[in-house]
Amino acid sequence: MSNALPKGFLSESLSRIQPSPTIAASQKARDLVAAGRDVISLGVGEPDHDTPENIKNAAIAAIRRGETKYTAVEGIPELRKAIAAKFKRENGLDYKVSQTFVSPGGKAVVYNALLATLNAGDEVIIPAPYWVSYPDIVLLGGGKPVMPETAMADGVKLRPETLEAAITPKTKWLILNQPCNPTGACYTRDELKALAGVLLKHPQVWVLTDDMYEHLVYGDFKFVTPAQIEPALYERTLTMNGVSKAYAMTGWRIGYAAGPQHLINAMDMVQGQQTSGTSAISQWAAVEALDGTQDHLPVFKKAFERRRDLVVSMLNQTRGLKCPMPEGAFYVYPDCSELIGKTMPNGKKVETDEDLVLGLLETEAVAAVHGSSFGLGPNFRISYATSDEKLEEACRRIQRFCGNLK
Ligand SMILES: Cc1ncc(COP(=O)(O)O)c(C=O)c1O
Numbered sequence: 001m002s003n004a005l006p007k008g009f010l011s012e013s014l015s016r017i018q019p020s021p022t023i024a025a026s027q028k029a030r031d032l033v034a035a036g037r038d039v040i041s042l043g044v045g046e047p048d049h050d051t052p053e054n055i056k057n058a059a060i061a062a063i064r065r066g067e068t069k070y071t072a073v074e075g076i077p078e079l080r081k082a083i084a085a086k087f088k089r090e091n092g093l094d095y096k097v098s099q100t101f102v103s104p105g106g107k108a109v110v111y112n113a114l115l116a117t118l119n120a121g122d123e124v125i126i127p128a129p130y131w132v133s134y135p136d137i138v139l140l141g142g143g144k145p146v147m148p149e150t151a152m153a154d155g156v157k158l159r160p161e162t163l164e165a166a167i168t169p170k171t172k173w174l175i176l177n178q179p180c181n182p183t184g185a186c187y188t189r190d191e192l193k194a195l196a197g198v199l200l201k202h203p204q205v206w207v208l209t210d211d212m213y214e215h216l217v218y219g220d221f222k223f224v225t226p227a228q229i230e231p232a233l234y235e236r237t238l239t240m241n242g243v244s245k246a247y248a249m250t251g252w253r254i255g256y257a258a259g260p261q262h263l264i265n266a267m268d269m270v271q272g273q274q275t276s277g278t279s280a281i282s283q284w285a286a287v288e289a290l291d292g293t294q295d296h297l298p299v300f301k302k303a304f305e306r307r308r309d310l311v312v313s314m315l316n317q318t319r320g321l322k323c324p325m326p327e328g329a330f331y332v333y334p335d336c337s338e339l340i341g342k343t344m345p346n347g348k349k350v351e352t353d354e355d356l357v358l359g360l361l362e363t364e365a366v367a368a369v370h371g372s373s374f375g376l377g378p379n380f381r382i383s384y385a386t387s388d389e390k391l392e393e394a395c396r397r398i399q400r401f402c403g404n405l406k
Contacts, residue, residue, distance in 0.1 A: 017136040029367035040394040042382045043367040045181055047330070049248040049303075051285075052296040058288030059252075059281050071280045073272040074264070075102030075256070079283045082290040083256050086241075090214075091228050093239065095258040101267055102286075104278045106212050106242035106255030108271070111137050113208055113238050113257070114173070116266035118143040122172040127158040128375030129333065131181045131210070135375075143172070147375050152335050155324060156183040156376070160194045167202050174199065176226065177210035179217060182374045182381040183333040184308075184326025186217055189224045196230035207237040212255075215246035215297055217328035218305040235260060245330075246297065247289045252282040254289075304330050307384040307391055314395035315382075319402050330385040333371065337378045342405035350405065353378035364397035 029041045062068075074080070083100040087093040103109045110133070114124070118141035126134045128147045135145035148166040150156045163174070176195070179186040187195070199205055207226050217223050227237040242255035258264075271277060308326065315323040315334050320342075323334035342350050344359045354370040357380050361367050371379030384391055 013140050013142075016139040020132055020136075026367065028361060032361065032365060037365045039361075039365045039367060040386075040390050040397070041367045042384070042386065042391075042394055043369050045245075045331070045383050045385070046250050047245060047248040047300065047385045048387065049296075049300055051248050051252070052289075054292050055247060055249065055285050055288050058292070059285040062281050062284035067280050067284055069280060071277050071283060073277040074268045075100070075278065076280065076283045076287075079256075079287050079290075082287050083258060086290045087239065087258055091225050091239070093225075093227055093234070093258070096261075099261055099264055100258045101256060101264050101271075102278050102283060103255045103257075103267075103271060104253040104275055104282075106210065106240060106244060107133055107137075108253075108275070109238075109240045109242070109255040109257045109267075110134065110175075110208065110210065112267040112270045112274075113240075113263070114138060114141045114143065116263070116270045117172060117206075121170060123168060123170045125163070125166045125171060125174045125205075126375075127162075127176070129156065129180075129182050129371060129379070130175070130375050131177055132373060134175050134177075144170075146171070149376055152322070152324065156180070156185045156333065157187055157191060158195060160198045163195055163198045164201075167198070167205060169204065171202065171205045173206050173208050175208045175210065177212070179213040179223075179326070179328030180331075181213070181329055182331050182369070182371070183324075184329040184331045185324075186213075186221060186223060186327035186329075189222070189229055192224060192226055192229050196226060196233055200230070200232055203236070205236070207233055209237060209239050211239065211241045213245055213329040214241060216301065216304060216330060218301065218308060219327075221327045223328070238263060243286050243289045246300070248296075248300070249282075249285070249289065252279070252285055254278060254282050254286040256286075304384070307386075307388060308332065310388060311382060311384045311391055311395060314392070314399065318395070318399045320405070321398075321402060330383055332382050332384065333374075333379050334382070335379050336371075336402075339402060339405055340378050345404050345406075353380055356380065360398065360401050364401045366394045366397050366401075 080100040122143045124138045138145045227234045238259035240257040243249045320339040321334045357370040368380045371377030
C-alpha cells in the first residue's frame with residue numbers, strides 16, 4: 001500500500017504556507033546532537049530561565065482546588081481582570097474586562113484576530129524582517145501579506161514614508177512587533193508618533209501590536225505601545241501581549257489581548273470553534289504572573305542585558321559581521337553581507353545567508369537562523385537566551401568560522 005495521500009486530499013491553503021524555519025533549524029541541530037556533536041543551539045526564541053516558583057505554586061494550588069474544567073472561551077474572569085489591570089498599570093490603557101481576551105499563546109491571539117477579520121485579497125502590512133508566523137497566518141486566512149523592508153541604517157525600524165507607500169485601499173492591518181523578533185529593535189515614543197501620524201490619514205488600517213517582549217528592554221529604554229501614544233488609534237488597535245517570554249512560560253500557552261469590543265467578540269467566535277479557550281490551570285498561573293510579585297523581572301533583564309552586550313561586542317569583533325545594538329528582546333541580527341561570495345574551507349561557496357548558517361552549523365556546530373527566512377538579509381538571527389559560557393564559546397566559534405572564509 002502506498003503511503004502517499006490521495007491527490008487533492010490536502011487543503012490548498014496548506015500549499016501557501018511553509019514550516020517554521022526556526023523549528024526546522026532546531027530540528028537540524030537536534031539531528032547533529034543525536035550524531036554526537038557538541039552543538040550550541042542559538043536558534044530558538046525561548047528564555048533559558050525556569051518559570052518563577054510563585055507562578056508554579058499558583059498552578060499547583062489551582063489543580064488542588066479542582067480548577068480543572070472547561071473555562072469560558074475568552075478566559076476566566078480573574079485573568080481578564082488581571083489583564084485589564086495590567087494594561088492600566090503598565091500602559092495607561094483603559095480596557096473594560098469584557099474587552100480583554102485570553103488565548104493559548106500569543107500566536108493564537110494573532111491567529112484568532114486575523115481569521116476573524118480577513119477576507120480574500122485583504123492586505124496586511126508586515127514590516128520586514130518579521131516574526132516568521134505572521135505572513136503564513138495571513139496566507140492561511142486568505143489575506144495578502146505586504147512586507148515593506150526596513151534598513152539596517154534605520155535601526156531596522158519602519159520609516160513613516162515606507163509605511164505610507166505600503167498602504168492601499170485594501171490594507172486592513174498593520175502588524176507592529178516591538179521589541180522585534182528577530183532584530184530586538186524597539187520604537188521610541190517619537191518614532192511611534194510619526195507612524196501614528198501616517199495611520200491617522202488611513203482610517204481603514206487597524207493596528208495589531210505584538211508587545212510580547214515589552215518587559216525585555218534594556219538600559220534606560222522606555223517601552224510604549226501605539227494605543228498609548230495616540231488615543232485616536234485606540235479604537236482600531238488590538239494590543240497583544242503574553243506571559244511566554246517575560247515570565248519564562250512558553251510551555252504554559254497563554255497569550256492575551258485587549259481591543260475594541262466587536263473585534264473581541266469576533267475573536268471569541270473563532271476561538272469558540274477552535275480550542276474552546278485555554279487550559280484552566282495555565283490561566284490561574286497567569287493570574288499570579290500578572291498580579292503577583294514581579295521580582296524575577298530585574299533578574300531576567302540583568303542576565304539578558306549582560307548577554308546582549310557580550311554577544312554584540314564579540315560579533316562586532318568578527319571579520320565580516322556588523323551587529324547593531326538592539327533595544328530589547330533576546331535576539332541580535334548581525335549583517336553578514338560582506339561574507340557573501342566567500343568560500344568555506346570545504347570549498348563550498350557562501351552564496352546566501354542560508355549557506356552561511358548551514359556552514360556554521362556543519363563546521364562549528366553553532367545553530368542560528370538565516371535572515372532571509374525573516375524577510376531581510378543577508379543577516380542571521382542569534383537568540384542569546386542561553387548561558388554566558390555557551391554564548392562566549394558560540395561567538396568564538398563564529399569568529400573562527402568567519403575568519404576562515406576566503
Ligand atoms: C514576536 C512574537 N510574537 C508572538 C510569539 C508567540 O508567543 P507564544 O509562544 O505565546 O505563542 C513569539 C514567539 O516566539 C514571538 O517571537
